[in-house]
Amino acid sequence: MSAAHPFDHMFQALADPYRRSFVERLARGPATVKELAEPTQVQLPAVLKHLRVLEKGGLVASKKVGRVRTYCICPDAFDPMSSWIEQRKVEMNAAFDRLATLMAETPEEKDH
Amino acid sequence: MGVKTDHRTFVIERDLPGTVAHAFRFWSDHDLKRRWSSCHPDWEVLEDRFDFRNDGDERLIWRRPDGVRQAMVASFLDIRPREHIVYAYAMRTNGVTISSSLVTVEFTAGRSGTTRMTFTEQAVFGDPKDGDEREHGTGAGFERLRQVMEEHAQAGASAP
Numbered sequence: 001m002s003a004a005h006p007f008d009h010m011f012q013a014l015a016d017p018y019r020r021s022f023v024e025r026l027a028r029g030p031a032t033v034k035e036l037a038e039p040t041q042v043q044l045p046a047v048l049k050h051l052r053v054l055e056k057g058g059l060v061a062s063k064k065v066g067r068v069r070t071y072c073i074c075p076d077a078f079d080p081m082s083s084w085i086e087q088r089k090v091e092m093n094a095a096f097d098r099l100a101t102l103m104a105e106t107p108e109e110k111d112h
Numbered sequence: 113m114g115v116k117t118d119h120r121t122f123v124i125e126r127d128l129p130g131t132v133a134h135a136f137r138f139w140s141d142h143d144l145k146r147r148w149s150s151c152h153p154d155w156e157v158l159e160d161r162f163d164f165r166n167d168g169d170e171r172l173i174w175r176r177p178d179g180v181r182q183a184m185v186a187s188f189l190d191i192r193p194r195e196h197i198v199y200a201y202a203m204r205t206n207g208v209t210i211s212s213s214l215v216t217v218e219f220t221a222g223r224s225g226t227t228r229m230t231f232t233e234q235a236v237f238g239d240p241k242d243g244d245e246r247e248h249g250t251g252a253g254f255e256r257l258r259q260v261m262e263e264h265a266q267a268g269a270s271a272p
Contacts, residue, residue, distance in 0.1 A: 084211070084237055085120045091151065092231065096126050098148040099138055104129040106144075109137065 013057030018042060019050045023073065026060055030072035121234045128227040132194045132219045135227040139197055139217065140164050155182065166191055170201075181206050194219060212236045 014020055022036055037047040051071055054060045062071045128135050138144045142162040155174035158181075162170050170186040186201035197217045203210045213235040222228045 085122060085235065088211075088233070088235070089122055089124065092124055092233075095149050095151060096124065096229075096231070098151075100126065100128050102144070102148050103134060103138060106134075108130060108134045 010057040010059060013054045013059055016050065016053075018047075019054055022047075022050060022054060022071075023059055026071055026073040030070050032068050032070050036071065118237045119234065120237065121232065123233075124231045126229045126231070127222055128229055130227060131225055132221050132227045135219055135229060136194045140191075140193070152176075164188060164191065170199075183207075209238065211238070 014023070018040060021040070025031060025036060025039075033044065033047060033051065036051070037044050040047070042050075051060065051062065055062060055071075059074060060071050061074050062069050064070075138148060142164070145162065146160070150172075152174065155176050157172070157174055159171055159173040161172075164170075166188055168188050170184070170188070172184045174182045176182055181204075183204040184201060185204070186199050188197065188199045190196070190198040196219065198215070200212070200214050202212045213233050215234075216230075216232045218230040218232075220228045220230075
């Protein structure tokens with residue numbers, strides 16, 4: 001499997017108990033950073049760091065309105081259909097990387 | 113039960129080094145195409161057919177190390193040299209179709225001898241539950257993960 005597989009980010013995102021607790025909280029509905037931080041003994045900057053990891057893993061999304069950033073769970077995050085299409089895209093992109101390398105290495109043919 | 117299929121479309125755009133004619137060679141020449149499109153050196157090739165013309169077909173059948181038969185069967189619908197290739201293809205695992213797709217690959221000249229390639233795939237997937245039962249890899253693991261998380265979420269919601 002490719003090193004850049006999207007599941008890598010996802011499993012990394014879920015490897016931490018704080019991050020799992022945020023996912024569980026967001027599964028019940030959107031919440032602001034402050035609301036997410038309140039029940040934990042974690043400082044706001046650390047909470048934001050965890051949330052960024054979850055966002056990179058495609059598990060949560062965020063929206064900033066004024067000075068308040070609200071997080072919500074991505075409805076497609078656990079959809080097996082999305083995982084198939086993501087996998088297909090990763091594979092095609094890897095193939096096109098190989099195509100570009102091969103094209104650069106191969107001399108052009110004269111038009112006939 | 114209702115509709116059990118799902119349609120997904122995705123587009124990949126790439127700038128390739130070389131002219132459109134050069135890029136097209138790598139899609140139309142059997143050996144050149146295999147050199148970039150095959151990515152599973154541990155799969156045993158059982159059949160490899162490439163008939164690049166309108167109504168021609170492409171067939172690749174492998175045996176994976178776990179014994180599962182994997183197949184890609186395609187039919188070229190509209191080939192316009194150095195312009196576009198339209199083909200339909202299906203992915204099959206042990207004879208069961210996992211996905212069926214219509215693909216359009218378009219080539220346009222970019223700046224200073226490069227090629228802009230636009231790959232559009234419109235895929236139809238079957239029932240994801242069937243897929244999870246068939247897939248030994250990420251699909252099944254993913255479904256279990258989803259269930260565990262749903263249970264956690266429910267437990268959390270019912271707590272006082």
